[in-house]
């Protein structure tokens with residue numbers, strides 16, 4: 001990390017930094033992490049940050065919260081390519097890029113109300129990734145295809 005980037009993303013003692021979020025998507029990231037309803041968590045958001053790689057990007061910094069794998073998959077849906085940095089005692093202990101898997105299971109509902117995955121509790125929603133740009137997925141059960149806005153609205 002260059003010094004310039006460090007200044008923009010101030011150091012935190014412990015928590016998670018989500019960098020390289022496509023510009024405008026940081027609010028969706030906060031929404032799926034359910035953070036606004038938890039007053040115990042301090043969140044800093046930087047929007048329209050200049051980025052060599054992306055032009056502009058958003059950055060979200062969450063103190064005292066380490067994300068689980070289902071949350072990371074949700075972030076991959078909304079902000080594929082985002083960089084996750086996990087910090088403990090001001091030190092980076094882990095840094096990686098979130099990548100969408102080819103099969104997406106359990107983190108969103110099928111938008112077809114009559115799909116078996118919505119009717120039977122024992123059937124876990126499962127989707128195949130058809131395209132990343134535009135984001136398109138297909139339900140494993142009813143073959144309904146869903147695109148970006150529909151996908152974002154169906155994340156559980």
Ligand SMILES: [Zn+2]
Nearest residue numbers: 110115139142
């Ligand atoms: Zn379906």
